[in-house]
Amino acid sequence: MTAPVAFAEIDWDGRAQRIEYRWIGAPRRDGRLLVFLHEGLGSVAMWKDFPDRLCAAAGWRGLVYSRPGYGRSTSRRADEVWGPDFMHRQALQVLPAFLAALGVDTAASPPWLFGHSDGGSIALLHAAHFAGRVGGLVVCAPHILVEGVSVASIEQARLAYEQTDLRERLAKYHDDPDSAFWGWNRIWLDPAFRSWSIEDEIAAIRCPLLAVQGLDDEYGTLEQVRGIARRLPQTELLELARCGHSPHRDQPERLIEAARAFLARV
Numbered sequence: 403m404t405a406p407v408a409f410a411e412i413d414w415d416g417r418a419q420r421i422e423y424r425w426i427g428a429p430r431r432d433g434r435l436l437v438f439l440h441e442g443l444g445s446v447a448m449w450k451d452f453p454d455r456l457c458a459a460a461g462w463r464g465l466v467y468s469r470p471g472y473g474r475s476t477s478r479r480a481d482e483v484w485g486p487d488f489m490h491r492q493a494l495q496v497l498p499a500f501l502a503a504l505g506v507d508t509a510a511s512p513p514w515l516f517g518h519s520d521g522g523s524i525a526l527l528h529a530a531h532f533a534g535r536v537g538g539l540v541v542c543a544p545h546i547l548v549e550g551v552s553v554a555s556i557e558q559a560r561l562a563y564e565q566t567d568l569r570e571r572l573a574k575y576h577d578d579p580d581s582a583f584w585g586w587n588r589i590w591l592d593p594a595f596r597s598w599s600i601e602d603e604i605a606a607i608r609c610p611l612l613a614v615q616g617l618d619d620e621y622g623t624l625e626q627v628r629g630i631a632r633r634l635p636q637t638e639l640l641e642l643a644r645c646g647h648s649p650h651r652d653q654p655e656r657l658i659e660a661a662r663a664f665l666a667r668v
Contacts, residue, residue, distance in 0.1 A: 404454055407446060407474070412499040414470060421500050422446050422474040426457045426464030433511025434462040436665075437501070439521030441543075441648070442586040445473030448575040452650040452658075456516070459662045465513075467500060471585045477578040478585045486595045488585075489520060493527035508535040512609075514665070516540045519621065519647065520586070523600065526630070530606040538610040538668060540661050542649045543619055546629050547599040548590075555620045556590045563587070604633060610668040611637045612661065616645030616652060638664060 405425040412419050424446060438453050440446075445468040457464040469492055471478035478484075501508055514537045517525030522544025529536040545552065562568045563583050572579040589595055611634055613627040624641060631637040640660050645652040 409474075410500060410503040412496070412503050414496055414499065419470045419476045419496075420474075421467055421470070421476075421496075421503070423465060423467035423500075423504070426454050426466065428463065430463050433513075434460075435506065435511070435513040436460070436462045436464045437513050437515050438464060438466045439497075439515060439517035439524050440466075440468065440472070441519035441521055442590070443472075443572065443582055444468075444518065444521065445475075445575045445582070447473060449650075452654060453516075455654070456658050456661055459658050460665045462514075462665065465504070465506075469496060471578075472576060472582045474577050477581040480580075482585075484585050484589045486589065486592070486598050488589055489523050489600075490527055493524045494531055497524065497528055498532070508532070512537040514538045514540070516542075516661070517544065518542045518650065520545065526604050526607065527600060529609055529611075530600075530604050533606065533608055536609050538612075538665075539607070540612045540614070540664065541627075541630075542614040542657070543616065543622060543647050544613065544626060544630070545622060546601050546604060546626055548596050549622055549625070551623060552621050553591065553596070556587060560587050560591065601629060601633065604630065607634055609636075610664075612640060612664045613637055614640040614642065614649050614657060614660070616642045616647065616649055618643075618645060619647045621647045 407424045410421045446466050453464045453466050468475040470476050512535050515525035522541035525539050569579050576582040613630050615627045631639055642653045649657045
C-alpha cells in the first residue's frame with residue numbers, strides 16, 4: 403500500500419518549511435521502517451518506483467521525502483546560498499525535525515536509512531551523531547570527501563543546465579528546478595568546499611552498513627566506499643560492474659536483492 407504524496411511542516415532556522423513526503427506500505431508493529439534520502443538533484447518523484455520495489459521485496463515499510471529546495475518542498479530562496487556545512491544541516495537539523503513531525507519514535511524503533519549520493523552522506527552523518535537512533539544504513543555512491551572527478555562532472559552538469567534541456571527535464575521532478583540545481587551545483591563548485599571531508603566523523607557510526615558503488619561512477623571513485631570500510635569494520639561492500647552513479651537506476655535488480663538480503667541478515 404502506497405499513500406499519496408503529503409506534506410509536513412517543520413521549522414528550520416526560524417523559517418517554516420513544507421516537506422513533501424509519501425509513505426510506502428502499512429504501519430508495522432515491529433518498527434521496520436526504511437527512510438530514503440535522495441541525491442543532490444533528487445526528489446520524491448525522481449526515485450520513481452525503486453523504493454516501492456525494495457520495500458515490497460524486503461517486507462518493510464518505507465518513507466520517501468524531498469529535502470527543502472527540492473521536489474514540491476519549500477524552495478530555496480533566490481538569495482539563499484548554502485555553505486560547506488549544507489549536508490550537516492540536513493543530517494542534524496532537517497531530518498530529525500522531519501521524523502519528529504511525522505511521529506517517528508527513533509528511540510523506541512530506530513529506522514534504517516537508505517541514502518543515495520548526497521543523501522548517502524547525510525545518512526552517514528545522521529548515524530554518526532545520533533547513535534542508537536538509526537538501526538542501519540544502506541548508502542549508494544556516498545561522498546566522504548571531495549574528489550577531482552566529482553568536481554569535473556559537476557562542472558559538466560552546470561554546462562548542461564545552461565546549454566541543454568536539462569532544466570526542462572528537471573522541471574518534471576521539481577516545482578522550482580533553479581532552486582534544486584543551483585543550491586547543489588554552486589556549493590559543490592565553491593573552492594571553499596574542496597576541503598570538505600567527513601572521513602573522521604563517520605568513525606562514530608556503530609550500526610550495520612552496506613556501502614554500494616558502481617565501477618563506472620562518474621561522480622566518485624571506489625575510495626569513497628572503501629574509505630568507509632577502512633574506518634568501519636562492520637561495513638559490507640557491494641561494487642557493481644556496468645553501473646554509474648545511480649545503482650538504483652543502472653542495476654536495480656542486483657541492488658534490491660543485495661539490500662533485501664542485508665536487511666534480512668542483520
